[in-house]
Amino acid sequence: GHRSVYGGTGGFQQIADFWTSTEQTAAYAWLKGLDYNYDWMWQGSIMKGMGYALRCLKNNCNQLPAASNAGPDQVLIGSYTTLDGNLSGSDYDYGMWSIATGTGGFLDEPWYNHCGFYGIAGNTYKLVWTLFNDCSSSSDTVEIRFTVPFLICGDSINYDGQEYQIVKIGNQCWMKENLNIGTMIASTTAETDNGIIEKYCYDNDPVHCTEYGGLYGWDEVMQYTTTVGTQGICPQGFHLPSMVDVGVMFVNLGGNVMVGPSEKVKEAGNAHWASPNYGTNESGFSAIGAGFEISTVGWFGDLTNSTAFWTSEVWVDPEYANAFIVRQDYRPADVFLNPEHRYLGYSVRCIKDPCDLIPNQAIAGPDQTISEGSTTLAGNYPQPGTGVWSIISGDGGVIMEPSNPQSQFNGVQGNSYQLVWTISTACSSTNDTVVITIIP
Numbered sequence: 001g002h003r004s005v006y007g008g009t010g011g012f013q014q015i016a017d018f019w020t021s022t023e024q025t026a027a028y029a030w031l032k033g034l035d036y037n038y039d040w041m042w043q044g045s046i047m048k049g050m051g052y053a054l055r056c057l058k059n060n061c062n063q064l065p066a067a068s069n070a071g072p073d074q075v076l077i078g079s080y081t082t083l084d085g086n087l088s089g090s091d092y093d094y095g096m097w098s099i100a101t102g103t104g105g106f107l108d109e110p111w112y113n114h115c116g117f118y119g120i121a122g123n124t125y126k127l128v129w130t131l132f133n134d135c136s137s138s139s140d141t142v143e144i145r146f147t148v149p150f151l152i153c154g155d156s157i158n159y160d161g162q163e164y165q166i167v168k169i170g171n172q173c174w175m176k177e178n179l180n181i182g183t184m185i186a187s188t189t190a191e192t193d194n195g196i197i198e199k200y201c202y203d204n205d206p207v208h209c210t211e212y213g214g215l216y217g218w219d220e221v222m223q224y225t226t227t228v229g230t231q232g233i234c235p236q237g238f239h240l241p242s243m244v245d246v247g248v249m250f251v252n253l254g255g256n257v258m259v260g261p262s263e264k265v266k267e268a269g270n271a272h273w274a275s276p277n278y279g280t281n282e283s284g285f286s287a288i289g290a291g292f293e294i295s296t297v298g299w300f301g302d303l304t305n306s307t308a309f310w311t312s313e314v315w316v317d318p319e320y321a322n323a324f325i326v327r328q329d330y331r332p333a334d335v336f337l338n339p340e341h342r343y344l345g346y347s348v349r350c351i352k353d354p355c356d357l358i359p360n361q362a363i364a365g366p367d368q369t370i371s372e373g374s375t376t377l378a379g380n381y382p383q384p385g386t387g388v389w390s391i392i393s394g395d396g397g398v399i400m401e402p403s404n405p406q407s408q409f410n411g412v413q414g415n416s417y418q419l420v421w422t423i424s425t426a427c428s429s430t431n432d433t434v435v436i437t438i439i440p
Contacts, residue, residue, distance in 0.1 A: 003051030017052045063135065065093045070129035070142035077147050078354060079121050079171065079248045085113035085129035085140075093133045100126040100141060108247075108257050116244075118251050121146045121171040153352065159235040166352070167284040170252030172245065173352035176286050178213025181233055187345075188298035191220040197233050200293040200345045202300050212272070212290040212303075215345030218321040221310050228312050234350035240312035241351045246324050246337060253283055255335075262326050262335040274304040285349075287326045287335075293345025308346040315339035359385040364421040364434035371439050373413055377421075378434075379405030385425040392418040392433065414440045 001012035011017075017033035024030055024045040031052055033042045046052070071084030085095055097110045097117075102125030108116040119125055123146055130139040153166045153173035165176035182197030184206055191198045199214030201207075221240060222232045232240045243257075250260030265287045266279025272288035273279060279287075291303035308325040315322055320339040323346055327334060340346070365378025377399075379387060389399045389407060394417030401407040411417055415438055422431040 005047055005049035009051075017046075018055050019052050063090065063133065065131040065133045065136060065138050066090065068095075068129050068131045068138040068140040070127065070140040073143040073145075075145045075147065077121075079146055079251070080116065080118050080244045081144060083113070083115045083117055083127065083129070083142070085115075086131075087113055088131055090133070093131050095129060095131050098128045098130070100128050102126060102144075104251065106251055106256055116257075117144060118247060118257055119144065119146045120252070157235060157238075167286070169249055169283050169285065172249060172252070174249070174285060175238070175350045176284060178288070178290055179216075179233065179348040179350060180209050180213045182214060182216075184209060184214075186298070187293055187295065187300065190295055190343075191217050193219075193224040200295070200300075202291055202293070202303055208303075212288060213347050215290065215293040216310070216348055217295060217345055218310055218340075218342040221348055222312060226314055230312055232312065233348065238350035238352050240310065241349070243311055243313050243322055243337060245351050246311055249283075249285075250335070258337050260324075260335045265335050266326060272304060289326075290347045295343050295345060308340065308344075309349050310346050311337070359423045359425045359428060359430050362387070362421050362423040362430045362432045364419065364432040367435040367437075369437045369439065371413075373438055374408060374410045375436060377405065377407050377409050377419070379407075379421040379432075380423075381405055382423045385423045385429075387421060387423045390420050390422070392420055394418060394436075397436075409436060411436060411438050413438050 001009055001015065002017060003009050014036045015033060017031050020030045020032065022030045027047060028045040029048050030043065030045050033044065066088030069086040074081055083097060085097065087095065095111065095113055097107050097115050099105050099107065102119065102123050104120040104123060105125050106118040117127065125144045127142050127144060128139050130137055153168040156163050156165050160181055162180060166173050167176040182199040184201050185191065185198045187200055187204055198220055199209065199216055201209035201214065202212060222230060229239050229242045231238065234240060247257030250257060253260050253264045255261055263278045263280050264282040265285040266273065266277065266281060267286045267288050268279045268281050270277055274289065287307055289304040290307045291301055292308060293300050306325065306327050308323045311322045311324065313322045319342060321342050322337055323340045324335055324337050360383045363380040368375055377389065387403060387405055389402045391397050391399065394411065394415050396412035396415060397417045398410045399407055400410065405421065417436045418433055419436060420431050420433045422429055
């Protein structure tokens with residue numbers, strides 16, 4: 001059918017006329033038509049104000065997209081990597097990443113060939129990089145396998161005489177308490193690069209530092225460097241979290257790389273949060289409402305209402321650095337990354353360094369029954385790490401060279417001994433036991 005320039009309609013189920021893109025005059029254009037009375041197609045020019053059907057025609061393709069290349073397969077420790085898709089060099093091609101298989105993965109910029117990809121340690125993912133243009137598309141896949149890092153968090157760490165509890169979230173080891181290190185200075189005094197760690201205590205009261213931890217400007221936290229993931233004021237073996245570290249924690253808790261579920265990281269109850277507090281502390285992170293400090297005016301605020309933790313990354317504007325922020329009354333998913341002025345006094349949580357120096361399994365050798373009072377032990381050699389023998393039970397025994405896996409052992413006839421051979425690295429340790437029986 002058609003619509004006339006006067007608003008009427010006609011020809012329903014009798015004609016099928018289609019506009020072309022060819023103009024005849026300023027007021028008329030060409031169209032092709034079919035009529036139920038005829039077995040041929042007619043052509044004519046009609047006023048542009050008429051209403052007719054339209055059929056689109058696909059463009060002729062003289063340039064197919066480049067062959068897609070998703071980059072090499074990757075096997076790595078952790079939960080994050082940068083992808084390596086190719087670009088065609090053509091202005092008419094564009095690309096897109098997608099996840100074909102694997103659960104818990106997140107692409108932070110799917111249209112970018114060097115997109116960041118977050119996954120879950122222990123999972124394997126198949127990702128697809130597709131190049132498109134108006135003609136067609138081409139795709140390639142890459143396999144990303146995140147292995148589980150061999151990381152033992154431990155229960156706590158002593159730092160400068162204070163004990164800090166450690167909590168494992170996914171495969172990360174976070175401090176469970178706010179850092180409280182350094183010398184308190186007045187809120188009207190600026191922190192400086194003087195070789196002394198300086199902190200602010202809420203309301204200039206050291207009791208608040210004891211309960212809520214210190215508040216620090218970003219540069220003091222970083223110890224006046226801008227290196228991402230630096231140790232800063234953290235203890236040895238720990239570092240200030242990067243945005244990737246924080247994003248991985250958010251993903252592990254069911255969020256995305258920029259926003260996580262606040263209730264899972266907040267301490268429950270109202271000891272350190274104003275009401276209402278929706279925190280369940282499911283993660284064990286135990287964020288408390290430590291507030292903040294503004295050194296430029298010497299002012300404190302938001303105690304029990306908010307807390308913020310510095311990351312080790314400067315924002316695009318170098319006057320700002322990124323922090324992750326928790327509010328008292330936000331629900332449900334509002335622990336979020338945000339750029340903040342570097343002079344603000346915020347809290348600090350350190351994260352344990354990743355560890356890939358895995359000790360081999362200690363082997364203490366076979367049990368022995370001997371008639372003499374001396375024997376050679378048969379432990380295996382550390383690869384890597386160091387080893388040490390120790391006596392668990394039995395009186396009068398002596399290990400002549402405790403660090404030698406094949407040390408001589410002397411004991412008393414009639415006694416039985418249980419020895420343990422331990423291999424250790426900076427990451428962890430393994431051990432095995434052996435029984436030495438000396439018959440009378």
